[in-house]
Amino acid sequence: MSEKKYSKQHEWISIEGDIATVGITKHAAEMLGDVVFVELPEKGKSVEKEGQAGVVESTKAASDVYTPITGEITETNQSIVDDPAAVNKDPEGAAWFFKIKIKNKSELENLMNKADYDKFAKKNSN
């Protein structure tokens, strides 16, 4: 059973062994509105915790996507580049952004669980 955690930059991360899958939260997708463009990091790229790892754009504006942890990008989800609207339909499922090889497991400890994130997101949107 994979474990899901959340960042303050509104990414979710699901951990399976030493590989984590990252995407943007349902709350983030709602706040963005209709997603019309997605840019993903290159496969093989090393990224730093809270560093930029992609771009998501709505009709209104462009926003950076950050990685919640340090590691190497092992896979990216081309289907959301081809169909950005998928991000609004299933942000925490089929519309994941990238997979990353975890470098430092202790970084996961500072991320939020679902209940804490939901509280954080609610406070944030008011």
Add this chain to the structure above:
Amino acid sequence: METQRTALYDCHKSLGAKFVPFAGYEMPVQYSSGIVEEHKITRNKAGLFDVSHMGQLLIEGSEDLALELEKIIPTDLKKIQLNQSKYSFLMNEQGGIYDDLIITKVEKGFNIILNAACKNNDYKIINNSLGNKFKLTFYKNLSLIALQGPKSSEILEQTINGVSSLKFMNGNKFSYNGKDIYITRSGYTGEDGFEISISNELVEDLAKKLITQDVKPIGLGARDTLRLEAGLCLYGHDINETTNPIEANLKWAISKRRREEGGFVGYSKIKSDMNGSLTRLRVGVKPEGKIIAREGVKIFSEDNKEIGSITSGTFGPSVNGPIAMGYVKLNFSKLGTKVLLEVRGKKYDATISDLPFYKKKYVR
């Protein structure tokens, strides 16, 4: 300055609006269905927009008023017919644009619709220019709503008898609940449609009636994607005090007589730009692929020389791709010219493109 609300604020709220601050007003940017859906509804059926933040100014007078206004507005106000509307500008000394506007000849004089962010400054400029010879009324008790889309005529006719016979860029007085309202056939979406000037007391009643008739409320988000697909300028972005109407590719909005005779502020610049001094031009820019080029993005020639910049850009839901407009050096303004756009440090292919991106369906 305290944030203002239009008379429809509560109505928007009950319809699930998400608000943003805009030109000192709390305005709906979208409702629950989202910008893309609102855009498509307007293109396919009809959408209702609250544009009450815009200024509605009445200036009373006749021929002598037309002559005075022609000093700051470069349209033919002698030839304009009763109830006819014209798109024009409030000009500055350098030939730049203080504001773009719609001016309509009415029985008492002229009605002018002004951009929300500019309206107070416009009032001062107009008032100073006219001296104290004419009566100006800045309506605070009037709302302005726009019904836009291919079904808008059929729908509005059900509530307001006679509107469907209006011609594009013409208006008239109509009656609603026994009160006078003024309607013009115009808009900012590239669709057939109407702008309705109605009292703050009556506006919610009319808005609710229209919304039940297969019309959806539309926010500022879709208003922007619709106008950009239609190739229409947004003041403060595509035009401003430093762009003149000739380089903004809006020469058509200066009446022929006024282009020839002048007699308005900034004319010397307009004249010289019409006679070979022009150095840059507003053009449509179509990025290849999906990349969105927004305001401020630099435009380069194929051999990597900077030739201009984007003034507005977004994703066009009806075009189903990215669209933009901006200014380029004149020798790169020809349709089909290949250019490069620098987005987040990388260069992307794009083509100088014809405007509008989406073909208009106005009723003439």
